[in-house]
Amino acid sequence: MTIAPERLSVQRVADVVSALRSVLRDDQILTSKPDRYNRARVPAPFPVHRWAERVPDLAVLPESTEDVAAVVRLANDLRVPVVPRDGGTGLTDGAVPLRGGIVVDVKRMNKIHELDLDNRTVTVGTGISMLKLNEQLARHGLFYPDDPASYPCSLVGGRIGTSGWSLIGSRYGHTRDLVLSFDHVLPTGEIMHVGDGIGRKITKSSSGYQLKHLFMGHQGTLGIATRATLKLFPKPEAELSPFWAFDNYDDAYACVGALARAGVATFAGAVLFDEYKVAYLRRDDEAYIPQPGDVRALVCAAMYGYEDEVRPAGKRLFRIAKEHRARYLGDEISEGDWAARHDRYATPLHGRTKAGQVVPMSWHCEDAAINYTNLPAVTREWHAIVADLRRKTDVFDDWGMFAYTNSVTGADYLTEIDVGIWEQHLDDAAWELWVKAKRDLAAVSLRYDGSISACHGSCREGEVDLVPEELGRGFQVMLDLKRTLDPNNIMNPGKYLLDRAYAENGGDR
Ligand SMILES: Cc1cc2nc3c(=O)[nH]c(=O)nc-3n(C[C@H](O)[C@H](O)[C@H](O)COP(=O)(O)OP(=O)(O)OC[C@H]3O[C@@H](n4cnc5c(N)ncnc54)[C@H](O)[C@@H]3O)c2cc1C
Structure with missing residues (x-):
């Protein structure tokens, strides 16, 4: 069996377009160069000199589950790759076509189909953003807290495709907890309903295998979610997000742990900024109010709820912070910076060479899930890897690290290192160094009993090599499931080492 469909010839593209015309209108089929090139990348670091390798042959704009199913059925019959794409903000190259084919861009499927005020659910097309959804929900005093x-x-x-992580997940849960059920088009074009119970709105069932998690976080390799039912909550009356400064990392680290372990019901999350992050914000982020030089680390905690819950909870957290030698930075920074956490596109577009020269750079974020007790060691080792990378080439800049709580118990943290990348200078040699650095970062996370990713997924070059090590026997189960559900390897081929499922005798085991 072939490992995956080859890139399409010009004639095959014409044949596919003509077949698609039997199921979609002309304005739903995009073949122009700008339409295709705009869907070739995501904001992850990118070998710009190899852009053309990642361009899809065409894109489609379905408007319903049936449209999606018809496109996928046709692609499966013709053995053409299909790549699901929503916002295109994923940071692990999930929506990047590695073998050309059809990008299925679901942005037109952005309707609210049902708002159920009594059961506190909303059913939406999967092309809607949380911002747009929450604008509508606010009229009813509700919100969707992803x-x-x-x-x-x-x-x-x-x-759904990434099984995302939410800033306020310690209070409300992450995407996997907030999505109750969804309609899903399998790689063969069949439509299935994923979730608990026969309806859409059950929050807990023990009937059969729990398939919801399987069809989340697969990076578009197992099909396309088209319509989802989501849990709703009362729109919080109060948000409190104090920022505290510290003279050193150790005090800040001790403080964030104590805040997270306090067990405060309205606690929505806490963030630790390390020394490199504070220094970077001071030197290069014009949107940030610079802290004086004696501020070496920062901690922020967020509480969401009713006014009369949040106020006493805040008092408790302020007391804990004071015990850890924290200095409150005031309301302006606290409110302003927490608001900025929700829109990180406002990151600077420049960084520094080793000589300190300002050059255009784009932002990249490498993430892992790390237990609290291992944060200091992982932080040290990750900075050393980026320092080594920087020693070898003048294309990368260390923009510091954040650690965000993953849950209300404070057990583990989404740990991220932000790296500035001078993309125009990413030649093959610099790209190889970057891929190796990513493999090294992932190896540190596993050595400290963490996970390669808490947030973005782990299917990019470098990190993906260590996924079989992280999952053990589970990786072989992944290969078996992929082969069963996608017999022709059309769904986002080339991701997550899943081609191995199609190699002779069931792949490289
Ligand atoms: C500035 C910035 C900040 C970020 N902060 C966070 C953060 O706090 N938390 C976090 O979790 N992530 C964060 N990310 C990463 C990214 O936003 C998330 O991974 C997000 O979930 C991707 O959603 P998207 O709609 O952009 O998906 P895309 O990038 O379009 O797709 C992501 C993956 O899902 C697959 N996919 C797309 N649509 C579907 C579908 N309908 N059904 C099945 N699979 C599908 C794609 O093939 C791809 O593999 C951030 C990214 C940026 C640029």
């Missing part, structure tokens, strides 16, 4: 830093521009389907 709140990534890409809040205005990532969409519900991409959140």
